[in-house]
Amino acid sequence: MDLNPLWLVTNAASGSNSDTAVEDLVASLSAAGCAPVRTLRFPDDPLPDAALLERKGVGTLAIFTGDGTANSAACAAEGWHGALLVLPGGTKNLLAKALHGDVPAETITGRIASGAIARTRRPAVRTSQGMALVEALAGPGAMWADVREGVRDLDLGAIAETFSNALRETREGPGIGIVEPALGKPGGYRAVRAAPGPRGLSVEGYDFEDLGQMAAQGFAMLVKRDFRQGPHDELGTHRHIDCESDAPIALMIDGERRQGARQERFEQVLFPVEFLASTATGD
The missing domain is CATH 2.60.200 (Tumour Suppressor Smad4)
Structure with a gap:
């Protein structure tokens, strides 16, 4: 599956977002054939919306953050035709675990390289506040x-x-x-x-x-x-x-x-x- 072009969202306030962890993730994504062409460091950089992602032709938005920022990034992308790659970059990483199991980000990028990953739709809870x-x-x-x-x-x-x-x-x-x-x-x-x-x-x-x-x-x-x-x-x-x-x-x-x-x-x-x-x- 071709995930390119891929953008990466990180958050320095999340539990696993040290500079070294981000560098290691970029290296493993590159080894899997989908090196990030742009890295957004939230909250210094705004989260991309669907219009921006479509205009730039982004195929995959990788989100290396905790659940809260992953939620915000996913909701900002509503209506986009690409795919979200949620990676465990926070403390609990419940969404990443639901999608991939309790494994580190490098294991998930290894699955990308081997083709053991697919697009899917997920249920969500709609509330008055998002x-x-x-x-x-x-x-x-x-x-x-x-x-x-x-x-x-x-x-x-x-x-x-x-x-x-x-x-x-x-x-x-x-x-x-x-x-x-x-x-x-x-x-x-x-x-x-x-x-x-x-x-x-x-x-x-x-x-x-x-x-x-x-x-x-x-x-x-x-x-x-x-x-x-x-x-x-x-x-x-x-x-x-x-x-x-x-x-x-x-x-x-x-x-x-x-x-x-x-x-x-x-x-x-x-x-x-x-x-x-x-x-x-x-x-």
């Missing part, structure tokens, strides 16, 4: 995403302040209920997670029994992004869910904080740009 390619989380528990920023920057003052705010909002803020279809606890949850899947949105509700559990689960969910830690209700698979709260609903979209309204719909759709996915995960 698309989620991996997961959307709603409710006061989403405030824990603010803590991640302090952890990312190693800012102890920001960590302390946002941790206190997140704990207070999770404990005292209005819960979020799923009203259409009617799902879960009548009193709602501290957080509702919706993730796209082959048969629809996988929906889970999270609650906490005491203050200690709330802090531990909140930190695990939003900072470590390990949603399976702690108690939760499996609420089935659905094409869409409508949620309500007595206050504007905090959102976390692919790890990044957003602010929603008191009523929010989460709907599974087909993302309008193709991705490159590994066709074999054993190396």
